[in-house]
Amino acid sequence: MKKLAIAMISLTLLQGCAVALVAGIGAGAASINDRRTLGAQVDDQSIEVKAHSLIAEVKELDEKTRVQVVSLNGTVLVVGQSPNKALRTQVINIISGIQGIRKVHNQIRIANKTSYGTRTNDSWLTTKVKTELLASDKIDGTAIKVVTEDSEVFLMGLVKANEANVAVDIVRHVNGVSRVYKAFQTM
Secondary structure, eight states, X not given: OHHHHHHHHHHHHHHHHHHHHHTTOOHHHHHHHOSSOHHHHHHHHHHHHHHHHHHHHSHHHHHHOEEEEEEETTEEEEXXXXXXXXXXXXXXXXXXXXXXXXXXXXXXXXXXXXXXXXXXXXXXXXXXXXXXXXXXXXXXXXXXXXXXETTEEEEEXXXXXXXXXXXXXXXXXXXXXXXXXXXXXXX
């Protein structure tokens, strides 16, 4: 279980580096451009690691659910699938007990786990969305975190109100995106 949690955490970190590299910025530059304080970035990473670790410790959750936890400035987005409401509630209760969390966006769907093909498509959609956000001269695309789950795109970040609206408008027009959710914190 612990090896799986470590592998998942490593994969999450590598995925973040890959997105930063695709965006044309190194991982260090991504951290520098982040609107969060360095302390908030460390706290968010700690929340994500703790959440994945706690979920992995519960055999039924580890085996039957597929969840991704993303934290930004203490706001946590939880996406994925659960076969039933009871397990979904259990996941959210575990995560909600983690110190430092200010708000939880529960976006776990009652459904079977997504296929490898769906997850691959989600990675591709994330890359397309992030590229469009970075290419825009109307917003700072480096301030927006993109999470894609089953073609639904979730946007997080510390942004100005007008940036949030522009970002949503950009993402709505990316081919393959079925729905856009805002989980922004406004400055």
